[in-house]
Amino acid sequence: MKLSKFIRVSTIFMICMVLLSNIIGATMPEKIKIITEKEAINTVQYDGNNISVHRLRIEGSNNVTYCLEINRHYPSGHSFTMSTDMNEKLNNILAAGYPNKSARELNLDNDNQAYFATQIAIWSLFQGYDVNAIKSQNTKILEAIKKIYTGGVAAKYNSIFQSRIYKTSDESVQDVVVISYDDLTIEEQVESMESEYPPQEG
Structure with missing residues (x-):
């Protein structure tokens, strides 16, 4: 026995x-094509402004993709090329967020909420938002945003997923980070x- x-x-x-x-x-592809879902997943408020998140999709792939620059447009069928840029702070946020951490681990109800919280945490990193000043009626999402952001800033976790930054030639469109992720x-x-x-x- x-x-x-x-x-x-x-x-x-x-x-x-x-x-x-x-x-x-x-292996991460050199080139990808990204579309943005029309319906927003959710919205939070910061400094009197509404911040909504739309989910990105890569054609022919299940890899998880996030935007990096909130002041630029979402991609709409744009082609992106892998960049050599690396960002350790971003990687730490990704390690603390979805999909490295499941919705259950983040105390959320589903993957869309986990994606939303991770995207807000990423923008908070790049924009310098005070995550404690973000407002929402969904307290679980607020707590998840704080958990992802603070865990990332403290570099508490290691990601098992490979990630790369991608850029498009249209400077009005956000750069993105792609996480290699299986179903x-x-x-x-x-x-x-x-x-x-x-x-x-x-």
Whole structure:
């Protein structure tokens, strides 16, 4: 029985390592095309202004994408090229936010709320917003924004997902950051693998 348990634990460990290496080593495309969803996910208030977030989508990809410059336009079918720019503070915010942290870990109801809170935290970083002055009727979202921002500033987390900044030739459009992300979380993939390799008796 002990040997069977050891084999099972070893198998799960190896599966996790393979999945991690696949995610971290995933190749990011040089060029992408991004569209913006028409409906805003949610809105908060800051300094008397409404700040709304629309979700970005990459054509033919499930990678998660965020805008970086709130004072520029959202992309609408623009083509983007991978940049060599790196931003450690941004990477720390991404590590504290979605999808590195699930909606449940952020105490939110769904992925859209987690995406929204992460986008506001990113803009707060670049614009210098005081996250404690952001207002919303949804207290859970407010707390998530603060958690992501403060956790990122403190560099509390490491991201298992690869991310890259992309730029478009249209200077009126925001730069974006793209996070390489599969449909399934690692936990879900491990559970799927476990169902295929059940523990052996003996």
